[in-house]
Amino acid sequence: MSDLAWGLEMTVVGMGVVFALLLLLMGVLILTARLDSPDKPAADEPEPPQATPAPLATTPVPATEPAVEILTAGLTVQQATAVALAVITHAEVRRQQAAPAMRTHAPGSQIHTSRWVSVGRGAQNQSWNRR
Amino acid sequence: MSDLAWGLEMTVVGMGVVFALLLLLMGVLILTARLDSPDKPAADEPEPPQATPAPLATTPVPATEPAVEILTAGLTVQQATAVALAVITHAEVRRQQAAPAMRTHAPGSQIHTSRWVSVGRGAQNQSWNRR
Amino acid sequence: MSDLAWGLEMTVVGMGVVFALLLLLMGVLILTARLDSPDKPAADEPEPPQATPAPLATTPVPATEPAVEILTAGLTVQQATAVALAVITHAEVRRQQAAPAMRTHAPGSQIHTSRWVSVGRGAQNQSWNRR
Amino acid sequence: MNVAMESTIDLLLRGVTNVTWQSVVMLAVGCLLIWLAIAKEYEPLLLLPIGAGCLLTNLPLSPLVGEDGMLTVLRHAGVDNELFPLLIFIGIGCMTDFGPLLEMPKMVLLGAAGQFGIFLTLVLAVLLGFSHNEAASIGIIGAIDGPTSIYVSRQLAPQLLAPITVAAYSYMSLVPIIMPPIMRALTTQKERQIRMPYSSRVISKRTRILFPIVVTLLVGILVPFATPLVGMLMFGNLMRESGVVERLTGASSNEIANTVTLFLGLAIGSTMVGTSFLKWSTLMILVLGLVAFCLDTAAGVLFGKLMNVLSGGKFNPLIGAAGISAFPMAARVVQKEAAREDFENFILMHAMGANAAGQVASTVAGGVLLALMGAA
Amino acid sequence: MNVAMESTIDLLLRGVTNVTWQSVVMLAVGCLLIWLAIAKEYEPLLLLPIGAGCLLTNLPLSPLVGEDGMLTVLRHAGVDNELFPLLIFIGIGCMTDFGPLLEMPKMVLLGAAGQFGIFLTLVLAVLLGFSHNEAASIGIIGAIDGPTSIYVSRQLAPQLLAPITVAAYSYMSLVPIIMPPIMRALTTQKERQIRMPYSSRVISKRTRILFPIVVTLLVGILVPFATPLVGMLMFGNLMRESGVVERLTGASSNEIANTVTLFLGLAIGSTMVGTSFLKWSTLMILVLGLVAFCLDTAAGVLFGKLMNVLSGGKFNPLIGAAGISAFPMAARVVQKEAAREDFENFILMHAMGANAAGQVASTVAGGVLLALMGAA
Amino acid sequence: MNVAMESTIDLLLRGVTNVTWQSVVMLAVGCLLIWLAIAKEYEPLLLLPIGAGCLLTNLPLSPLVGEDGMLTVLRHAGVDNELFPLLIFIGIGCMTDFGPLLEMPKMVLLGAAGQFGIFLTLVLAVLLGFSHNEAASIGIIGAIDGPTSIYVSRQLAPQLLAPITVAAYSYMSLVPIIMPPIMRALTTQKERQIRMPYSSRVISKRTRILFPIVVTLLVGILVPFATPLVGMLMFGNLMRESGVVERLTGASSNEIANTVTLFLGLAIGSTMVGTSFLKWSTLMILVLGLVAFCLDTAAGVLFGKLMNVLSGGKFNPLIGAAGISAFPMAARVVQKEAAREDFENFILMHAMGANAAGQVASTVAGGVLLALMGAA
Ligand code: NA
Ligand code: NA
Numbered sequence A, B, C: 001m002s003d004l005a006w007g008l009e010m011t012v013v014g015m016g017v018v019f020a021l022l023l024l025l026m027g028v029l030i031l032t033a034r035l036d037s038p039d040k041p042a043a044d045e046p047e048p049p050q051a052t053p054a055p056l057a058t059t060p061v062p063a064t065e066p067a068v069e070i071l072t073a074g075l076t077v078q079q080a081t082a083v084a085l086a087v088i089t090h091a092e093v094r095r096q097q098a099a100p101a102m103r104t105h106a107p108g109s110q111i112h113t114s115r116w117v118s119v120g121r122g123a124q125n126q127s128w129n130r131r
Numbered sequence D, E, F: 001m002n003v004a005m006e007s008t009i010d011l012l013l014r015g016v017t018n019v020t021w022q023s024v025v026m027l028a029v030g031c032l033l034i035w036l037a038i039a040k041e042y043e044p045l046l047l048l049p050i051g052a053g054c055l056l057t058n059l060p061l062s063p064l065v066g067e068d069g070m071l072t073v074l075r076h077a078g079v080d081n082e083l084f085p086l087l088i089f090i091g092i093g094c095m096t097d098f099g100p101l102l103e104m105p106k107m108v109l110l111g112a113a114g115q116f117g118i119f120l121t122l123v124l125a126v127l128l129g130f131s132h133n134e135a136a137s138i139g140i141i142g143a144i145d146g147p148t149s150i151y152v153s154r155q156l157a158p159q160l161l162a163p164i165t166v167a168a169y170s171y172m173s174l175v176p177i178i179m180p181p182i183m184r185a186l187t188t189q190k191e192r193q194i195r196m197p198y199s200s201r202v203i204s205k206r207t208r209i210l211f212p213i214v215v216t217l218l219v220g221i222l223v224p225f226a227t228p229l230v231g232m233l234m235f236g237n238l239m240r241e242s243g244v245v246e247r248l249t250g251a252s253s254n255e256i257a258n259t260v261t262l263f264l265g266l267a268i269g270s271t272m273v274g275t276s277f278l279k280w281s282t283l284m285i286l287v288l289g290l291v292a293f294c295l296d297t298a299a300g301v302l303f304g305k306l307m308n309v310l311s312g313g314k315f316n317p318l319i320g321a322a323g324i325s326a327f328p329m330a331a332r333v334v335q336k337e338a339a340r341e342d343f344e345n346f347i348l349m350h351a352m353g354a355n356a357a358g359q360v361a362s363t364v365a366g367g368v369l370l371a372l373m374g375a376a
């Protein structure tokens, strides 16, 4: 029965420790929530970063919003989707070109980056054949 | 001349073994073909999986097929291509987003996946900012 | 003061060597420029290779050029962009599909490749379901 | 012909003459894993390479598992030093959104409850005659988390690595099949119909960034053995939430994760050598693993019922089942069961919170287990 | 100035004083390879890194090939244990469609015929005074398959790895130049104009998935030495056809293949050290490699003619030339030659089948060669 | 309870009891680096992994830095043999356009001038009591080039690798903050307003391809110690300009660069162990690194002024500041300063030329430093 005893001891101690740790974590999370919510309602995050081009999924939707209506007048939803996708993909391509590894932040990052750096780097990273 | 003898022996044995093995393989292939064709004409494979978005190449073609004609009415072939490409690319992006590594099959897989999982995972993998 | 002496010696020798090397490099560059410009004005490079799909950035521009005007008649700039982007992206996809690693040059390469190989390989790399 | 010729033929046939019954059985097992991966889509990303690795290892005289063989090289490179599972954890961290958990901190407890199965299975295993280390390794299947299982069993009982990994990944993929009956058996219809309000709260970016750092420091100081698992999971999540290292997040969750998954699968498969795999213990491990999974689910649901009682009937006990870490499949199954009783009942977000907690709790439980075994 | 100063200058000039005639010649060879890669586009993905590796290795006192030098590290990491060529084989498997072969199983034999050159060159090499192992390594150039050549020659004659690899990849890229004259010389116009019906058959997904597994088991049991080559090629193809592991297929044929190609090229280049490369034998290897290539093509065409006779004039012998494994360039050249005589003659699919067979046959022949050499 | 129980509790608390003041400080340093990376965006691609590596290393009893710990494995795999910085150099080469430099060869000299800070800092460091090797390592921060700093200091003074790397990357990201005041202090408004004609010249593809080869041969023969750094930078550039190996260029500048950056950061972070990092010397290194940076900028501007005098007032001295290698940020800052005085003044292309020269000059200077230290 020593094995059973050992097993039960492990169970009690193990689950005890796991619960204790996660209770502690819960406490910290609740504390964080308290500290965070009042003083910063949402100003910290005007437009949350999107690591992936997920919003593509919703591109057909803007076609029904008035502001975009003007642009998309005379286009079918499919056409509007194509245009929106093209523009977003284009932006994605540009931002990736503009991001040399090892050099500061991904410059096309829609929150933080100055357009200047972005375009400058993008241009620098291709051959100068315009001239 | 022992070298020549060795070389010729190698040639005879080597090519003999290679031919024997490939003959065996041919036999197996023919057998497989026999076993496979009669009982399963093509039902096993309603729409074969396409690992790459290769069919893009043929997207202008559907524009001339009646079923798609309705959709593409009033569009040039180029426009139709753009739309088709946009939709396909979009689907590709979605399916890739929806596929967390290490977690079961690529969920956007057009054959096997329930739409539910796909969207659920895709959504889970981005920030919940809608709320 | 031996440390200071050593340091200054390092500085003199080090910067001396660095300057000497780079002067040599400058000489070589100037020489190259001399040798290169007269006999080959620009014929060597009818259209410089573009490793990245950077020209996407300028796709709206062709819409104002007469040669393309015909194609884009009746399209808004956005539509033309979408179409152009779609075509370019499509070409990019095709060329990447067409390039099995370890097999000669990237076959979609817009300068060097025969269309034949490109399409042949692209087709080979997907399932034969057309038949 | 001559002697050289005969020895040549001998050598050419050496493959055939070295086929053993164990290798034949293991080739069948490899094919079975490949079939499960392709036809049943049970975690194909890992089971397909494992099955292929098993095949290639058990072919007679396979040079792939010789001293400099490719599979041996891969095993040394990333399994023996636990590099591969930890790299995969970075990728999982990059892909996990802890938002629902941050919104509902009390869900953390459900994650803890989902680890009961680990210890109960440990008890069973030790009673069945396994050594303490082996029992603990078998118990870790109850974490329902592949990389954790590999990490822990590599340290406690490397000889059981193969069956434990196969069990862990197989059962992870069986979530939608195994869980529902248990969930239904342990809950009443009324309980399953409980609706829960979902008061969404905006989680600031600052909180999202602080979360992985705090968890790493907290767990790392209290359970040093859990540092690698929790640290890498949280490092991945920190990169994700920071929003400034998209290149690294992308590489971790794509290139690195894919490459490592491929290599890990092949390397794990190469540990499935007939003579050591085809033992009575393997079968017991598979059964015990299944038991662990069921116990986990049951413990989760029962804890959910406890929370329901404590909250005065406002907590849907199904959510408890999401406390195991099979993320995000478990949460999905919970939602499906709830919607089965009441089509408009949407408890997915709560389940997601519990599920993310299960992910953290699994790594913590793994570390605690290692700590306790180090002590024993 | 002082003594330290003088020794400093000595040290700064140590590079110049260590230039040898061998290193100068090798620098020229490196530049030649780079030129071939860029200007002639001869397999640039491998010849450019090889050329650069050759340059960087033969610069005087290059730290890159010192004990902890980067090129040495890469060589140990993937060439000495054959990891890199095998990883590339996974990628090739992911990109190869065996459909045309599955539709026309008899094409398999053409793949076998395309390996004759290996053994005939072996005979020539041994008559020229190479040792048996060296002769076999030189013969393997006749497989017209880069990774196979690297894999086999690494085991049989590592000292010849550099020239053999360079020869293999150079000649692979010369397919469109070397093959046509041989094909025309050995066939009549009438033969080249033979049209072949192409009765396409739908290959079920099940067959496509079974094919790589069956080939692995068959070849693996009969020729254990071929297990790594065939196994990895077929593992890649299994992933491709399974359709459930797109992430792994993508990683294998892109990230892993590209990275490994880069590293492999640099590492191979680093074996081109002047003192060991600049030997009479290197030149002979280059010539013998060319001979092997021509013999392969000729044997393929002649076997095609045999099949034409056996089939009563219904088989276009040009297709035989596609039995070498340079995939898919050889098939393309065959189609081009056929279309040259009769613009509407479309035998590409038949040639593709023979070409895919050549790919398999090359790995089998490599394994058989290793088996036979193990015996001798 | 019993003894086992007590020792269990001891073991569970061993983490807490092993917290030292050094580890607490280093945890704070790790958090500081993470904060700088996220909130200030100081080179987050490297500082975030370094910070995380620092955290994970200094957690009590961290298994990640044990003998087979993941961070130790990564350090052995790529830092101890300098593999990672060299791989990153391939990627940088793939992304650098030397066109502006090829158009204006005299800009090369500005790159040389931008390395003065290395040696002046070396003098300061040696006067402050650092050993010769350490002083040279500290001086290399003045190259303002991360991989070069890692490469050189790994060889000369591995014990200072951590602070030197942190300093190098921190200051690289401070380019837009540190440089402008120095530039303004050393130039007159009139000088800053000098406009420069930009007579663009078409650089043929041939020249673009010859450039990396010629630089490699030239530098490699004259300064063998610089072969790895220059060789890899130029190899990347050769692949870029060749236009025939897009797959390799893509892999080098994306997958490989991202993966290596992640691993390098974690590995560097793991060298920041409290007991060896928390020394007086670390603080001095940080200060000296800043001094080196300022001296570099000043030397560049002063050299620019010299060129202005020599050219009869036609050279904008601001461009001299772009001779440091922080590419392409330095060139951008120069353009910004010029545009501040005269909105239409466009000297970006000249600055880009100087900046690219600085990149080459940094690697040359690193090699010269290694050569001189080998001599001393
Ligand atoms: Na779990
Ligand atoms: Na072949």
Ligand code: NA
Pocket (backbone or CB within 6 Å): F114, F115, F142, F143, F144, F145, F323, F324, F325, F326, F358, F359, F361, F362
């Ligand atoms: Na510099």
